Amino acid sequence: MSVTAKAVLRQNLLLRGLAETSLDRIAGLAVRRSFVSGATIFRQGDPGDALFAVIAGQVRVSCQDETGREVFLNILESGDVFGEIAVIDGAPRTATAVATQETAVFLIPRSGLLVQLQRDPTLSLHMLQVLCQRLRWVSDLVEEGAFLDVSARLASRLLKLGRSHGKVEPQGMTLRISQGDLANFLSASRQVVNEHLQAWRDKGWVSLARGTVVIRDAEALAAVARRNGSDTNAARKQH
Amino acid sequence: MSVTAKAVLRQNLLLRGLAETSLDRIAGLAVRRSFVSGATIFRQGDPGDALFAVIAGQVRVSCQDETGREVFLNILESGDVFGEIAVIDGAPRTATAVATQETAVFLIPRSGLLVQLQRDPTLSLHMLQVLCQRLRWVSDLVEEGAFLDVSARLASRLLKLGRSHGKVEPQGMTLRISQGDLANFLSASRQVVNEHLQAWRDKGWVSLARGTVVIRDAEALAAVARRNGSDTNAARKQH
DNA sequence: GGCTTTCTGTCGCCCGGACGACAGTTCGCG
DNA sequence: CGCGAACTGTCGTCCGGGCGACAGAAAGCC
Numbered sequence: 200m201s202v203t204a205k206a207v208l209r210q211n212l213l214l215r216g217l218a219e220t221s222l223d224r225i226a227g228l229a230v231r232r233s234f235v236s237g238a239t240i241f242r243q244g245d246p247g248d249a250l251f252a253v254i255a256g257q258v259r260v261s262c263q264d265e266t267g268r269e270v271f272l273n274i275l276e277s278g279d280v281f282g283e284i285a286v287i288d289g290a291p292r293t294a295t296a297v298a299t300q301e302t303a304v305f306l307i308p309r310s311g312l313l314v315q316l317q318r319d320p321t322l323s324l325h326m327l328q329v330l331c332q333r334l335r336w337v338s339d340l341v342e343e344g345a346f347l348d349v350s351a352r353l354a355s356r357l358l359k360l361g362r363s364h365g366k367v368e369p370q371g372m373t374l375r376i377s378q379g380d381l382a383n384f385l386s387a388s389r390q391v392v393n394e395h396l397q398a399w400r401d402k403g404w405v406s407l408a409r410g411t412v413v414i415r416d417a418e419a420l421a422a423v424a425r426r427n428g429s430d431t432n433a434a435r436k437q438h
Numbered sequence: 439m440s441v442t443a444k445a446v447l448r449q450n451l452l453l454r455g456l457a458e459t460s461l462d463r464i465a466g467l468a469v470r471r472s473f474v475s476g477a478t479i480f481r482q483g484d485p486g487d488a489l490f491a492v493i494a495g496q497v498r499v500s501c502q503d504e505t506g507r508e509v510f511l512n513i514l515e516s517g518d519v520f521g522e523i524a525v526i527d528g529a530p531r532t533a534t535a536v537a538t539q540e541t542a543v544f545l546i547p548r549s550g551l552l553v554q555l556q557r558d559p560t561l562s563l564h565m566l567q568v569l570c571q572r573l574r575w576v577s578d579l580v581e582e583g584a585f586l587d588v589s590a591r592l593a594s595r596l597l598k599l600g601r602s603h604g605k606v607e608p609q610g611m612t613l614r615i616s617q618g619d620l621a622n623f624l625s626a627s628r629q630v631v632n633e634h635l636q637a638w639r640d641k642g643w644v645s646l647a648r649g650t651v652v653i654r655d656a657e658a659l660a661a662v663a664r665r666n667g668s669d670t671n672a673a674r675k676q677h
Numbered sequence: 678g679g680c681t682t683t684c685t686g687t688c689g690c691c692c693g694g695a696c697g698a699c700a701g702t703t704c705g706c707g
Numbered sequence: 708c709g710c711g712a713a714c715t716g717t718c719g720t721c722c723g724g725g726c727g728a729c730a731g732a733a734a735g736c737c
Binding site: 587630 | 693694695696702703704
């Protein structure tokens with residue numbers, strides 16, 4: 200295993216701060232895999248026999264229904280771990296993971312991982328942290344879905360995506376995502392997303408280009424994210 | 439600690455199958471608490487300094503926004519564990535827990551629990567299972583919220599509640615919940631829930647009474663739960 | 678350099694479902 | 708036993724936002 204790959208593993212929440220021997224043992228289990236852009240890493244319903252960690256590239260996790268509608272749950276990049284749920288309880292995968300760029304990952308087989316979890320309490324504790332983090336993320340999705348209208352959800356999600364995947368540039372936080380994908384993230388329609396985005400562009404809060412959104416006024420977006428459906432009416436009345 | 443209390447603890451997913459010594463050590467940490475019907479056990483934002491296990495009674499877990507709107511996330515009864523997220527990562531509670539009956543719980547303080555998790559790998563592994571179970575439950579909420587319309591969500595949730603909290607009776611599976619609470623569970627309005635419930639009553643799929651729903655044809659409900667928004671139209675066209 | 682694909686920007690229509698308002702019931706409680 | 712609170716059953720109104728339909732623009736791809 201290359202030195203840089205080990206460095207990537209070391210920086211994530213799961214493995215950060217683990218004893219060197221423990222890290223080596225996990226590294227010994229891991230297999231490197233590459234995926235071309237668009238390749239499916241696993242799909243909903245597959246047996247969950249491995250844990251993954253992204254070395255380089257990007258992976259999107261989503262759910263689909265039979266009709267092909269899709270909801271994105273998360274975007275993962277270098278250092279992120281995914282596929283933990285199924286690996287721990289051994290049940291089928293709850294979501295589908297697709298590489299959206301040329302992507303390299305580590306694959307850690309379930310059997311070896313379970314043994315290691317049993318042996319290394321620190322690893323278990325880290326894994327618990329990872330699951331908690333996921334749980335908070337998903338609970339947040341539920342809460343926002345229940346309480347916020349599309350504009351608030353959009354603002355909130357833009358800020359979160361910006362924080363985790365944005366590139367800081369002089370004009371602001373740059374996000375590489377199409378409006379259609381953004382809509383899938385919110386379970387909203389592309390059209391409505393576009394409408395809000397444009398309103399915000401006119402106010403100077405964001406700038407838009409094909410496949411990118413640049414956040415120029417995070418404060419303003421945060422205010423929209425905080426305001427729920429009822430306040431939206433108030434805003435319209437005022438205008 | 440009473441024998442019956444220990445029996446309750448032993449049957450849940452977290453502690454089931456643990457070594458006797460390990461179980462005793464946790465029992466040594468635990469404190470028994472009682473709550474009257476309507477009492478708040480903890481609320482969203484509180485520091486998460488304990489794990490809870492229900493001995494008897496019922497606890498409802500929900501999120502609230504500032505305007506008082508509420509979404510139920512779960513209903514817990516004897517043997518269920520709750521409050522795990524905040525206890526593990528030490529961050530504020532993500533939801534509010536309220537006793538809906540006279541309720542007794544065990545409270546296990548964070549500090550002691552963490553030590554025990556570090557010492558007993560089997561306990562950690564069990565805790566991982568518990569978190570996975572929660573994660574699947576919450577992911578399911580997201581997926582259903584995104585893909586299913588109110589009738590399908592209602593059918594799906596009724597079946598799930600029936601499975602976990604229903605009483606089997608000659609007429610069918612009896613569920614003790616008001617239509618308003620059911621609506622909060624789906625993030626839907628009480629009125630629409632009532633409308634669907636009544637349509638189903640007329641078809642003989644459920645029977646209704648003040649504060650209770652009896653599932654008489656689980657198959658029929660399952661079919662509704664499977665059918666998403668688009669098929670609803672098809673059904674209407676046919677009629 | 679053309680051709681296809683994939684985005685963005687816009688309309689208009691229409692429907693699911695939220696919300697307010699009441700009337701009638703049934704509990705629980707003083 | 709009587710009163711108030713909580714629940715169910717129904718209407719009508721109104722609107723957020725889904726969906727189909729295009730047109731133009733930018734980006735791969737042969």
